[in-house]
Amino acid sequence: MASFKIAGGRQMKGEITPQGAKNEALQILCAVLLTKEPVTIHNIPNIRDVNQLIDLLGDLGVKRTRLSNSSIRFEASDVHLEFMETEMYRQKAAALRGSVMLLGPMLARFKKGRIPRPGGDKIGRRRLDTHFLGFERLGAKFDYDPNDGGFYQVDASGLHGTYMLLDEASVTGTANILMAAVMAEGITTIYNAACEPYLQQLCKMLNRMGAKISGVGSNLLTIDGVSSLNGTEHTMLPDMIEIGSFIGMAAMTKSELTIKNCSIPDLGVIPGVFQKLGIQMEFRGDDIFIPAQDHYEVESFIDGSMLVVADAPWPGFTPDLLSIVLVTAIQAKGTVLIHQKMFESRLFFVDKLIEMGAQIILCDPHRATVVGLNRATQLRGIRMTSPDIRAGVSLLIAAMSAQGVSIIDNIEQIDRGYQNIDTRLNAIGAEIVRL
Missing domain, CATH: 3.65.10.10 (Enolpyruvate transferase domain)
Structure with a gap:
């Protein structure tokens, strides 16, 4: 079983191209x-x-x-x-x-x-x-x-x-x-x-x-x-899940990233959901530019009620990105309810995020409320295990934004869905060592 050793607090800058879907x-x-x-x-x-x-x-x-x-x-x-x-x-x-x-x-x-x-x-x-x-x-x-x-x-x-x-x-x-x-x-x-x-x-x-x-x-x-x-x-199209992962990763680590060749018309509501979290982005041709942001604030609904992000069949929001939205909301200003309707065990990785210092209430197997820290405190590095592909990358994003060193075990799960993720992120400023 392989592991990642991640030195947190590194800001990235540069271009990254998503893999095939x-x-x-x-x-x-x-x-x-x-x-x-x-x-x-x-x-x-x-x-x-x-x-x-x-x-x-x-x-x-x-x-x-x-x-x-x-x-x-x-x-x-x-x-x-x-x-x-x-x-x-x-x-x-x-x-x-x-x-x-x-x-x-x-x-x-x-x-x-x-x-x-x-x-x-x-x-x-x-x-x-x-x-x-x-x-x-x-x-x-x-x-x-x-x-x-x-x-x-x-x-x-x-x-x-x-x-x-x-x-x-x-x-x-x-x-x-x-x-x-x-x-x-x-x-x-x-x-x-x-x-x-x-x-x-x-x-x-x-x-x-x-x-x-x-x-x-x-x-x-x-x-x-x-x-x-x-x-x-x-x-094949570029992987929309990897594109969404890079958007969340840029926001959490205060990084300036250009995501190349995104096939933006095929992303549906994905960019809009991250924009509701307060994440700025520019569409430059078929590329998405994410500027470095010290703060990002969650939008409320028109009536002032709390933002809810839920999965749904296309053209709704893909369930594979709910874990990414959840971890990205940790450092936002505001509160978000994440409603994972399709898989009842997909939110159970939040106990590790709570151990890192996140303010999350796991309401039931399908719903979690994230109270954003607004950078008032930084997550702390811990040792954890990747339970599935998307949770594994969410934990990686949390570790990259945390203070100190984190270890993620069972990264074979991450390797199932993300191509040479450590090498590609290290090339733009991350510090991830494969053990």
């Missing part, structure tokens, strides 16, 4: 299984979850040719379906939550799929019902046998188009069902579909491959099934 990469990479022709993907983030999925695709027989540090050409012309029966497949797929999105392409092209119960962050229940209910609506037969190593087995020998109303606007569920439906016979209509930019990117990529998807960007997708798909070339 993790949450887009996991579904885009699975989509290469839909065709036997080459698919070239650019701006792939060099992070653990993505690298593990690329390795798993290689184990399945997908040829991979690295064209640059962030570009790979994939060719799934000879997929080894028998690998799905092995213990190695069970272990590798179970360690990676994104592996569940292998199912949609497998069902579309090979008419069957097999996946163990996937792992991932320990942030509460993350059910898979939406995926499998959607597959069943398309005509797949689903079976789960806990005595068979915990495998989900799906037979899709007769996929057909249908209408479905998803029980939740799940991003991965929509992506998985969409990939299964593109080669189903007839027309499929998905209502209450997720419409995040990453899902839009997947739709655009599939359409370039020959799929017939309409309604892209809305919550009503219509898919006219085709018999086969072709190869294509695709460039």
Whole structure:
């Protein structure tokens, strides 16, 4: 288990470029299984979850040719379906939550799929019902046998188009069902579909491959099934979660940062939420400039009531940034209620922030009230453990703004979602040592 040793109180200055989007990469990479022709993907983030999925695709027989540090050409012309029966497949797929999105392409092209119960962050229940209910609506037969190593087995020998109303606007569920439906016979209509930019990117990529998807960007997708798909070339968006993390990091550490190539139109309400915390920013072309701020003050609602920041399906505020907003509010002037609706265990890391000196009331598993310190006191360095990707970076932000030295253990969680984060931040003035 690796750790970060962080010397707090360092102000950063300079430019930083966000990595490719993790949450887009996991579904885009699975989509290469839909065709036997080459698919070239650019701006792939060099992070653990993505690298593990690329390795798993290689184990399945997908040829991979690295064209640059962030570009790979994939060719799934000879997929080894028998690998799905092995213990190695069970272990590798179970360690990676994104592996569940292998199912949609497998069902579309090979008419069957097999996946163990996937792992991932320990942030509460993350059910898979939406995926499998959607597959069943398309005509797949689903079976789960806990005595068979915990495998989900799906037979899709007769996929057909249908209408479905998803029980939740799940991003991965929509992506998985969409990939299964593109080669189903007839027309499929998905209502209450997720419409995040990453899902839009997947739709655009599939359409370039020959799929017939309409309604892209809305919550009503219509898919006219085709018999086969072709190869294509695709460039992934910058990671909006990393962009939001850098905005919060700049504010907490009083740093002057320019975040490059942000694809600002695809950020939705994210910049606006940080502006409500009082964080100044300038949009310079496709870059975001954050000036060094000694103080930032939380806005109130028009009636004077306390600001509430809550997550919601897109175009609402992404739940992956609530942890960042929470830690950024620690040094603001004012009070903020953070309402994490989707995951009941995601706020439990606040006990470490309280130990560092933050004024936070954990109301229940979903809500926390942050009373801003307004720089009157500085957080103090402590030793702590990263429970999940986003909480880990939130603790890193707190440690970078704190007085003294902090140690964060289990940074493998951070490495799952942030590419060489210590090296990149040290280049602009941070002091982080990997132990």
